Amino acid sequence: MIITISGEPGSGKSTVGRKLARELEYSFISIGQKIRRIAQEMNKDILELMKDKQSFKKVQEHIEQYLDSLSEKDNLVIDGRDAFYHLRDALKVFLSVDDRVAAIRIFNDKREGKPPFANVEESLKALQERKKREQALYKNMHNIDIFNMKHYDIVIDTTHMSIEEVVAQLQHSL
Secondary structure, eight states: OEEEEEEOTTSOHHHHHHHHHHHHTOEEEEHHHHHHHHHHHTTOOHHHHHHOHHHHHHHHHHHHHHHHHHTTOOSEEEEOTTHHHHOTTSEEEEEEOOHHHHHHHHHHOOOTTOOOOSSHHHHHHHHHHHHHHHHHHHHHHHSOOTTOGGGOSEEEEOTTOOHHHHHHHHHHHO
């Protein structure tokens, strides 16, 4: 089985994906991490890359080929905004979260490569701009709304849930 995890920024996609993969003894693949690595090789941060439509299109073509190569694999959990679109036979999971809660999570996230925010309000504003930008980007590329729940088999609101609770709910749904 292949499980794709999509969702809103700050919903816990990567953390849930890693933990679910460990619990199921599946391999975990983060498409966002692959894109960040490519951006780094191009001496850009992820935001710069996404604003440069030509460069992002090339990166996206590379990612799409990679995702297509995974379609015959098994025992994978894939965290990626549009992975559900490319791996149509996968179990498609979407994680939602309240914007303010997401902004707090992102503000408190100390992972490398994250833009520093002066406060939660700045994080919230950046989050809302990012959601609009990403929604428009995928609408333009594939004519899909990545935030439309009709694309997904399982939708979980992670606003008031721990990572363990989300993973347990997913395991129960399998």
